[in-house]
Amino acid sequence: MGRLILGDCLSVFPSIPDGSVDLIVTDPPYLVNYQDRSGRSIANDQNDDWLVPAFAQMHRVLRRDTTCVSFYGWTKVDLFFDAWRKAGFRVIGHIVFNKGYASKSRYLRYQHESAYLLAKGNPPLPAQPLPDVMPWEYSGNRLHPTQKPVGALAPLIESFSRPMDIVLDPFAGSGSTCAAAHQVGRRYVGIEIDPVYHANAVRRLDALAPKAAA
Structure with a gap:
């Protein structure tokens, strides 16, 4: 029901035709040079060179009258807004995900994603x-x-697409968008630049295949 491509999305995008994608759900780097406690990091999280061209390509490959759900770095929201508007996107909603735990505590306890x-x-x-x-x-x-x-x-994909639509995630990471698309009966295309995360996602999605055939 889908493909997971290893590569830089800016190199892969030219192979995707105009207006061929029905929905984008993506979690791009937040531009904060993030590193977790075990030392894992995220490619291109320390610069914004890719931000404007990536969203321009996302706008190009989407069909007209469709949506993109994008997570973002709240400390860099000005850069994300600039990229979205330059691409031609219009903001139509904001979603807050309420965590039952704090992922970090500084001046405040960080208990949401958006x-x-x-x-x-x-x-x-x-x-x-x-x-x-x-x-x-x-x-x-x-x-x-x-x-x-x-x-x-999964609820986002179900709400903003139809069965067998194509859902794209150009920053696929561990393949969560792809797994969610599979779960609700959509086709998916994922692109991930890091070979380790790509391999993790491939194994994860391969494990779902027998359920589709059962």
């Missing part, structure tokens, strides 16, 4: 709109340092 809902054109309204505050379960981050839970992504 994403913007972006539009290309005028997407149709969903029959039953999701709330803009949604639950979040800890993924364990076993396969990737910022691994997103499938349970948080």
Whole structure:
């Protein structure tokens, strides 16, 4: 039901035709040079050279009147907004995921994740709109340092696409978007630059294949 490509999304995008994708759900680097307690890091998290061209390509490959769900780094939200607007996206919603735990504590306890809902054109309204505050379960981050839970992504994919639509994640990480797309009966294309995370995602998605055949 899908493909997971090893490579830099900016190198892969030219092979994806205009208007061939029905939904994008992605968790790009937050531009914060993140490193977890075990020393794992994320490619291109220390610079924003890729940000504007990547979102321009995302806008190109999406069909008209569709959506993109993008997580973002809140300390760099100005750079993300600039990239989204330059690409031609229109902001149509903001989603907060409520964590039952703190991922970090400094001046505040960090207990939420957030994403913007972006539009290309005028997407149709969903029959039953999701709330803009949604639950979040800890993924364990076993396969990737910022691994997103499938349970948080699946409702978004179900709400903003139709069965057998193509869902793209150009920063696929551990493959959570791809796994969520598979779970709700969508096709997927994932792109991941890091060979270790790509291999983790491939094993994860391969494990889902027997369920599809059963």
